[in-house]
Structure formats: C-alpha cells, structure tokens
Amino acid sequence: MFANLEETRHVLVGQSPRTRQVLRLIEKLGKCRWPALLLGETGTGKEVVARAIHNISPSGPFVVVDCSSMVGPLMESELFGHVKGAFTGAATTKIGLIEAANNGTAFLDEIGELPLDLQAKLLRVLQDKEFRPVGSLSSRRSDFRIIAATNRDLAKEVEKGTFRRDLYFRLNVINIRLSALRERKEDIPALIQHFLTQVGGNYTVTAEALEVMLSYDWPGNVRELENCVQHMVAVNSGPLLHVADLPSSLQNHLIQKKSQYLTATAFAGPGPHPGVVDSPESFSPRGAAVPQPVPGVIPLMELERRAILNALEYTRGDRAVAAHLLGIGRTTLYRKLKEYHLAN
Ligand SMILES: Nc1ncnc2c1ncn2[C@@H]1O[C@H](COP(=O)(O)OP(=O)(O)OP(=O)(O)O)[C@@H](O)[C@H]1O
Numbered sequence: 001m002f003a004n005l006e007e008t009r010h011v012l013v014g015q016s017p018r019t020r021q022v023l024r025l026i027e028k029l030g031k032c033r034w035p036a037l038l039l040g041e042t043g044t045g046k047e048v049v050a051r052a053i054h055n056i057s058p059s060g061p062f063v064v065v066d067c068s069s070m071v072g073p074l075m076e077s078e079l080f081g082h083v084k085g086a087f088t089g090a091a092t093t094k095i096g097l098i099e100a101a102n103n104g105t106a107f108l109d110e111i112g113e114l115p116l117d118l119q120a121k122l123l124r125v126l127q128d129k130e131f132r133p134v135g136s137l138s139s140r141r142s143d144f145r146i147i148a149a150t151n152r153d154l155a156k157e158v159e160k161g162t163f164r165r166d167l168y169f170r171l172n173v174i175n176i177r178l179s180a181l182r183e184r185k186e187d188i189p190a191l192i193q194h195f196l197t198q199v200g201g202n203y204t205v206t207a208e209a210l211e212v213m214l215s216y217d218w219p220g221n222v223r224e225l226e227n228c229v230q231h232m233v234a235v236n237s238g239p240l241l242h243v244a245d246l247p248s249s250l251q252n253h254l255i256q257k258k259s260q261y262l263t264a265t266a267f268a269g270p271g272p273h274p275g276v277v278d279s280p281e282s283f284s285p286r287g288a289a290v291p292q293p294v295p296g297v298i299p300l301m302e303l304e305r306r307a308i309l310n311a312l313e314y315t316r317g318d319r320a321v322a323a324h325l326l327g328i329g330r331t332t333l334y335r336k337l338k339e340y341h342l343a344n
C-alpha cells in the first residue's frame with residue numbers, strides 16, 4: 001500500500017525502555033487483528049505506532065479516520081458513505097471510510113470526538129461487520145482491524161456519559177500508552193539523528209545545542225522536535241547546527257534557564273545552593289583564592305567566565321573572533337579557557 005519512502009517515514013525511533021516496550025507490543029499486535037487503543041499527548045507518535053502495527057503483516061489498506069476533522073451532518077456520510085440523492089448535494093453514490101478499510105486497518109484518530117449516535121453505528125460495524133450508508137435501505141459489510149487513538153481520558157468520558165461504555169470496552173482490549181517526550185529524553189539524540197537523515201545532507205547538532213534540547217520539556221512532543229530540527233536546517237546551511245539556530249520556543253527556554261542560573265548564583269548564600277548546578281568555586285582558576293559567595297555579589301571571575309561563554313556562543317565557537325570581541329589577545333583567551341576548564 002505504501003511506497004518505501006512513506007514506510008521509512010513511519011519508523012518508530014527510540015531506545016528508551018518505554019519505547020522498547022512499545023516496540024514489543026507493536027510486534028505482538030501486528031501478528032493478530034485485535035483492536036488496540038493508543039493513548040498519549042499530541043505528537044507522541046500514535047499514528048506512527050498505528051501504521052507500524054499495520055505494517056508488521058500488511059494486508060489490505062490502512063485508512064485514517066480523523067474524527068476531529070469531520071464535523072456536522074456530513075460526518076456520517078464520511079464514515080459510512082451515502083447513496084445518490086440521500087441529501088441535497090449527494091449527486092453520486094459515495095463509499096465511506098469504513099467501507100474503504102475493508103480487509104485492512106481503520107485508524108480512528110481522536111475517537112473521543114465521535115458523537116454518540118455515530119459511536120452506536122461504529123459499535124454495530126465492529127460487532128456485526130454491518131453498516132448502512134446514509135440514505136440506503138440495505139446493509140453493507142466491512143471487516144477491518146480497528147486501532148483507535150485519543151489524547152482524552154476516555155474512562156472519564158464514559159463516566160460523564162459522553163462516550164459509550166460498550167464501545168470503550170470493545171476498543172480497550174489492549175491499550176498502548178505513549179509517554180511524553182519529556183519522560184523519555186534518552187530518545188532525543190536518536191530522534192534528532194533520524195530527522196536529520198530524513199532532511200538529507202550532512203548535518204550535526206553541536207553539543208551545546210543538544211544540551212539545550214535535552215533540558216527542554218517539549219510540550220508538542222516528537223512533532224515539536226521534528227519541527228525544531230527542520231527549523232535548524234532551514235536557517236543554517238550546516239554542517240554544524242548551533243544554539244543560535246534553535247527556534248524561538250527553545251531560545252526562550254534558554255533565556256529562562258540562564259536567568260534562573262544568574263539569580264541562583266547571585267543570591268546564593270554561603271554553602272551549597274540547591275538550585276546551582278556548578279558552584280562558583282568550580283570555576284576558580286587554579287591557585288586563585290576561592291571567594292565565599294555572598295548574597296547579591298557575583299565574583300569577578302564568575303563574570304569573566306560568563307563573558308567568555310557568551311562571546312563563544314555569539315561567535316559559534318570561533319575563538320579568534322571571540323577574543324577580538326572580548327578585547328583580549330587570542331593567547332589570553334586560550335589561557336583563560338584552560339583556567340576555567342572550558343578548553344576542549
Ligand atoms: N518514535 C518516533 N520515531 C520517529 N518519528 C516519530 C516518532 N514519534 C513521532 N514521530 C513523528 O512525529 C510526528 C508526530 O507523530 P504522530 O502524528 O504519530 O503523533 P500523534 O500522537 O498522532 O499526534 P496527534 O495527537 O497530534 O495526532 C510525525 O511526523 C511522526 O513521524
């Protein structure tokens with residue numbers, strides 16, 4: 001059904017224990033035709049997983065039914081089709097998505113959006129494999145594997161009466177919960193590599209940029225990471241992708257992180273401060289007296305270290321230009337990099 005390129009676009013990437021567990025479930029589910037319910041925040045890969053299950057032993061078509069994009073009276077016709085003249089504008093007979101999925105897999109995305117009357121009709125197809133197109137007097141048959149996805153709490157919707165209990169039990173034979181990306185950050189490097197390979201070219205993300213990416217929470221999950229990589233490639237012709245190439249959401253995150261760090265170091269009392277990762281002492285040049293932190297005072301050597309880091313970030317690691325901007329000689333910059341343990 002899918003061209004090779006399309007198939008490779010839907011490979012599930014990641015080596016975290018959570019992703020490996022999902023891969024094992026995909027493997028098992030792919031060999032049978034049981035229903036599956038995929039749960040997870042937006043962008044966590046629910047559609048990728050659904051396609052991967054289908055592709056284990058592909059038979060018939062993989063049909064996506066996006067319940068959130070179908071609205072109003074045409075929804076039933078989208079799902080079950082209609083006969084000619086069923087309603088104004090129904091000039092020809094049309095096959096619905098449920099019939100199109102016959103012998104294959106129907107992926108019902110955002111199933112929580114399906115209104116109660118259509119939930120009842122869907123249940124009937126799942127139980128009896130029969131449905132009636134809009135305006136038709138006779139039933140038609142469709143036999144397919146159903147994979148449903150939602151980022152809503154369906155059990156709660158059942159309690160509220162907005163989702164049918166019988167349909168919920170029918171769908172929830174096996175559920176796969178996809179973790180948010182912030183809960184499986186080990187997957188981030190492999191995902192970055194995967195998206196870089198997809199765009200082609202010979203790009204590498206610098207260690208500094210990777211560090212920022214690893215410290216970010218990714219509310220849009222893998223989709224946001226994919227967009228981020230595409231943004232970096234679009235603004236930089238490479239091969240190195242730097243902190244400066246990150247999109248505004250990550251730049252804002254970086255600014256926030258820096259200001260938290262500055263506040264923490266500037267107002268750290270004597271002794272270790274819980275919010276400070278690196279204490280000012282660790283930045284002291286070898287042999288220099290270690291200053292005692294005092295609230296509101298930033299040691300000069302700490303200011304100097306930050307100035308050097310800023311200059312290097314601004315020049316994307318170009319030490320000659322950084323030295324020029326800092327108003328010091330190149331040799332002095334090299335010495336200071338060594339002193340502050342920044343040379344590598
Ligand atoms: N583990 C993964 N490996 C490779 N690509 C992934 C992975 N997870 C997600 N993606 C990519 O991230 C994007 C979003 O994935 P997908 O559409 O499957 O998310 P979703 O959970 O269905 O999101 P939504 O709830 O918004 O529909 C896609 O481009 C997909 O290819």
Ligand SMILES: [Mg+2]
Nearest residue numbers: 046047109149
């Ligand atoms: Mg989706």
